[in-house]
Amino acid sequence: MSSPLSLSCLLILFITSPSMSTPTSSSSKSSLDPNQTKALESLNILTSTDPCSEPSFHNVTFCDSATPFRHLLSLSLSNCSSYLTLTFTALKSLSTLQSLHFQNCPIAPIAFPSELIASLRSFVCINSFRKLTGVWLSRLENLTDLTVSNVPVNASGLLVIIGRMKKLKYIAISYANLTGFLPNFIDSNVTHIDFSGNQLKGSIPTSYTRLDSLEFMSLSYNSLDGEIPTSIGDLISLKNLSLAANSISGPIPDSVSAIPGLVHMDLSSNKLNGSIPRFLSQMKNLKHLNLANNDLHGVLPFNLSFIERLEVFRVSGNINLCYNRSILSSKLKLGIAPCNKHGMPILPPRGKDLSWDDPSDSDYDDYEEDDAKERRHWPNKVVLGVSVALSSIGILGAAADKVARAYNGAADKRARAYNTYKQEKLI
Structure with missing residues (x-):
């Protein structure tokens, strides 16, 4: 029989101090917060061993030496089972999370507790959550990193989603069936933009060329028109540019x-x-x-x-x-x-x-x-064309007589040759 872990999801935990200090060795004797242990168990994640001191092949963990208990700062769930559900109680217990990632987790979206919303800095949703809304995503105002890919997002445009996210540096909302126009304003601290695989239209705003820190920009596979801004050379930090399709x-x-x-x-x-x-x-x-x-x-x-x-x-x-x-x-x-x-x-x-x-x-x-x-051969073709034209307007008869005489002569020649052949056969 498969273990609960294999039936639920692949778990990657990063557990550090709130100050994100360098983790200590696994010899630390503090254990994970009991409420967070229960939350993990509600997700069908095995906690029989200390995830801080005994990481497994499927669990990569880092812990600080906080006492009396350590807390989760990063949780990544992938390849979740179809019956996995998130509960508001579990998420509230995990409100110390600064990073929450889902990949291949076909679960239903749920409202996040305000404590978790305030704490989150990175949210990744790849082929998960079945569908999302722009309003739901827009509540994650403190994010610095946002990735949504292969998830339908119901929104009237990108501005609805990122309009209130003033700390974003990494934005990737791709293959999300988004419509509308590119937002004219994006914070100058952004280093990564990926809006590929949507149905965005309109031209590329010239304001994008003032993003001095931008290193990656992909707007490919949309319905954009217009011209590439002539000031695109001002993107002095750019390393990857894709405007294909x-x-x-x-x-x-x-x-x-x-x-x-x-x-x-x-x-x-x-x-x-x-x-x-x-x-x-x-x-x-x-x-x-x-x-x-x-x-x-x-x-x-x-x-x-x-x-x-x-x-x-x-x-x-x-x-x-x-x-x-x-x-x-x-x-x-x-x-x-x-x-x-x-x-x-x-x-x-x-x-x-x-x-x-x-x-x-x-x-x-x-x-x-x-x-x-x-x-x-062009002059010869010209002469031939002129000849054809002349024959069509007056000298067709003479040409026809000449052709007929040539044909008759050839026929006589073939007849004489045939008679000679018959005589030789008789001899």
Whole structure:
């Protein structure tokens, strides 16, 4: 028979002093507060051994030396059973918690006691709680870290949720079925923004470019439009930028290359146009660059050393973008065409699929040769067109007589050859 722990959830406990001081060794003889022990038991979590002094494989615990009892500051529940329930009494006993995390816990949400609301600094809800409301989340006003992912949130917009959270530094509300617009104002202390996988619309507020401490921003997989703010280069702390799968148009601002520590940039699957800023190749820390599936055009401004330095590089799906064959080889399989001498993509031969990643194409010489042949034969095609036109307006009869004489002559020749063949057979 499975143990109560395996039937309920995977538990991770972090137990420290209220001042978050460095935990002492497990030799401390103080035990966990009896009320908190009961609360854990109500969650079907085994407490037969002291979770402070005897951590197990599924229990990672840290305790202080407070007397007479120690208290929980962090509780993480994952892979909970479907019959697990939270009670108001248990949560009130756990009101010393500063961090409360749920992952894969399909439990019903419950009102948090005011003591717990005041104490919480970090709340994580991933594929848990079945559903939430913006009003419910908005009560957690003292949070510095908020993560809600793969949980439907019923709210008229993000502002309803985070409008009163003045201490937030880490915000991740993703794949939550949120609608509405991006909030214009976010506290300048925020370091992480993830609003991906929702149904947000409108443009990116220029106020976001004044977030000096912002290190991560993902607004991908929404319905955003408008242009990337030209002042995006002011995000001097940014390391990760993802705006993929929206309807953002306009050029890639040159100022992007002024972000010194940018490592990851994904602008794919939008409506971006214009040429690719040459200065991107000077970004020494860039490792991931995805510009695929846009309307970018012109000559790819990167050399081989820059592309080889990247861990991810994608530019396919830009049909008007091409690369210089004197700088880059087709063996790189960039997914775009080589350029002709005018800086335009060379069209593939007739009947060939417009795919630039065909492994049978070790080089693109045949495309250039086809392009050159097309230009060389152009006068002949013009003459042929003129001839056809003239025959249609007056000299069709003469041409027809000439064709008939040629046909008759050929028929006579075939007849003579056949007679000769018969005579030889008779002999």
